[in-house]
Amino acid sequence: MDITLTGILILICIIIYSSWDTFYRKRNLPPGPTPLPLVGTLLHIRRGELVNSLMKLWSQYGAVYTLYFGSRRVVVICGYNAMKEALIDQGEVFGARGHMPIMEKYVQGYGINLSNGERWRLLRTFAVKTLKSFGFGKKSIESKIQTEAQCLVEEFRNSNGQPLAPNKNLIDAFSNVLCAVMFGDRFEYKDERFIKFLQVAEQILSLASSKWGQLYSILPTIMKYVPGPHHDIIRISEKLRDFFLERVNASMETLDPTSPRHFIDSFLIKMAEEKNNPDTEFHLKNLLMTSHNLFVAGMETVSVTLRSGLLILLKYPEIQAKIHREIDQVIGGDRAPNYEDRVEMHYTQAVIQEIHRFSDVIPLNLPHMVTRDIQFRGYDIPKGTEIYPLLCTVHRDPKQFSSPWKFDPNRFLDENGRFKKNEAVMPFSAGKRxxxxxxxARMELFIFFTTILQNFKLTSMKEFTETDIAPKMAGFLNAPIHYELSFLPRKI
Ligand code: HEM
Structure with a gap:
């Protein structure tokens, strides 16, 4: 036997031996397919069909099952009841963030999205409080959203009814709302700095969602050594950081510590307050990463939800007509829609809720992790195990929704035609995270949706089918197909 063969045999023995403890040592783990050395249970995931494969395993193994991505153990949670038991009833234990290797490469545990423990608690509490004080859910942010929605309407009006793909316009508008919250001002859509900024943000999201990004997320230990575009994430993210740094420096020059104007000002004031604390989490790195987090998390998600919604209205003109009627009755044509209008717009609320459920924008949720050993539904889940709380299984849970694959806003109306909530619609997830x-996001979606429909009838040359409007997984997100539509001005 030559040396190479001996080497290969020794390597195989090492792999089998090291896999033994991870995979086969008897533990009371949730059930799942039998893993193989090196690949784990990856052979049970069909290429390009991650969501469908995970849904199929749900019907095979039940609401809690175990998978292995290589040697990484993941416990998957499915359906509304199990999700509620984990993320809400046991929220403290299931509330840590799991791994997102492609993003971790740049973020390195700073900021909110990928941090844990005390850093996460401090930064998240600060962000929620500060964003609230700048008007999340209040009038000040509402007027910024209304301004942006009117700018978008102008853009659509300038298209003179010619078909267009709304992707870029929506990204521009929703990013501008975030800019207003973070730095206090909006940009003209043609501003070179804004265009460059959005291109970079877009590059980050598409790299993270690309095949390379996904492979890196599933098999980080191997992909770390494989050359490819996934390594560019740091270089591209640094360009975004430079943009934020410019805004931070500009804010510093004009900062009045008694009167913060936006998120960055508030963070700078907190940094100054804590400058003598050597362990403070309020430093420049966390400010830059938190800004990065808020943009990466908040730009594309809202825009994709609205894009899916507009496509659905093209498929169902009768639903669009009903919304037009409700807008005409409640708002009329002489003033801009505001968030309070929703209270009287039961049908529109039901449609938006059904868009959230049906378009299921983040089907796999973000990964979680358990903070200690826990017994869950009769199984033992060891501390540090990654958890995938799948939102797609909640949104398609047949115990919660009849015909879950069908778009039907009536499921959210009671017998008097009033909007009725259902806790099993959780596009924003649930619990601590x-x-x-x-x-x-809810305020933006309501105001943009009603402002667009107050002004336009949406039409398309193409007739869309149920398959066309069904969500299509692209990376982390379920995005709609590429489509064009015409915005025909309405007279009320
Ligand atoms: C329709 C729009 C949106 C959807 C569907 C959505 C959905 C989600 C989901 C599913 C998560 C993961 C929750 C979990 O781990 O359990 C998340 C996290 C997060 N989102 Fe959103 N989101 C949206 C808009 C936004 C916006 C506008 C912002 C920023 C202003 C934002 C900021 C964040 C942040 C910072 C996190 C991380 C939270 C943490 O780790 O503690 N999202 N989002």
Missing amino acids: MCPGEVL
Whole structure:
């Protein structure tokens, strides 16, 4: 036997031996497919069909099952009841963040999205409080959203009814709302700095969602050594950092410590207050990473939700007509829609809720992790195990929704036609890690949706099918197909 063969045999023995403890040592773990050395249970995930494969395993193994991405153990949680038991009833234990290797490469545990423990608690509490004080859910942010929605309407009006893909316009508008919150001002859509900034942010998101980014997320230990575009994430993210740094420096020059104007000002004031604390979490690195986090998390998600919603209205003109009627009755044509209008717009609320459920924008949620050993539904989950609380299984849970694959806003109306909530619609997740941008996102979606429909009838040359409007997984997000539509001005 030559040396190479001996070497290969020794390597195989090492792999089998090291896999033994991870995979096969008898533990009371949730059930799941049998893992293989090196690949774990990856062979049970069909290429390009991650969501469907995980849903299929749900029907095979039940609401809690175990998978292995290589040698990384992941416990998957499915359906509304199990999700509530984990993220809400046991929120403290299930509330830590799991791994997102492609993002971790740049973020390195700073900021909110990927941090844990005391750093996460301090930064998240600060962000939620500060964003609230700048008007999340209040009038000040509402007027900024209304201004942006009117600018968007102007853009659509200038298209003179010609078909266009709304992607860029929506990204511009929602990013501008975030800019207003973070730095206090909006940009003209043609401003070179804004265009460059959005290009960089877009590059980061598409790299993270690309095949390379996903491979890196599933097999980080191997992909670390494989050359490819996934290594560019640091270089690109640094460009975004430079943009934030410019804004931070500009804010510093004009800062009045008694009167913060926006998120960055408030963070700078907190940094000054804590400058003598050597362990403070309020330093420049956390400010830059938190800004990065808020943009990466808040730009594309809202825009994709609205893009899915507009496509659905093209497929169902009768639903669009009903919303037009409700807008005409409640708001009319002489004033801009405001968030309070929703209270009287039961049908529109039901449609938006159904858009959230049906378009299921973050189907796999972000990964969580358990902070200690825990017994869950009769199984033992060891401390540090990664948890995938799948939102797609909640939004398609047949125990909560009849015909879950069908778009039907009537499921959210009671017998008197009034909007009725259902806790099983959780696009923003639930529990300790729940999206802190929820209030902003809901306000944006309602105001943009009603402002667009107050002004336009949406049409398309193409007839869309149920398959066309079904969510399509692209990286982390379920995005709609590429489509064009015409904005025909309405007279009320
Ligand atoms: C329709 C729009 C949005 C959807 C569907 C959405 C959904 C989500 C989901 C599912 C998570 C993961 C929650 C978990 O780990 O359990 C999340 C986290 C997060 N989102 Fe959103 N989001 C949206 C908009 C926004 C906006 C506008 C912002 C910023 C202003 C934002 C900021 C964040 C942040 C900072 C986190 C990380 C929270 C943490 O780790 O503690 N999101 N979002």
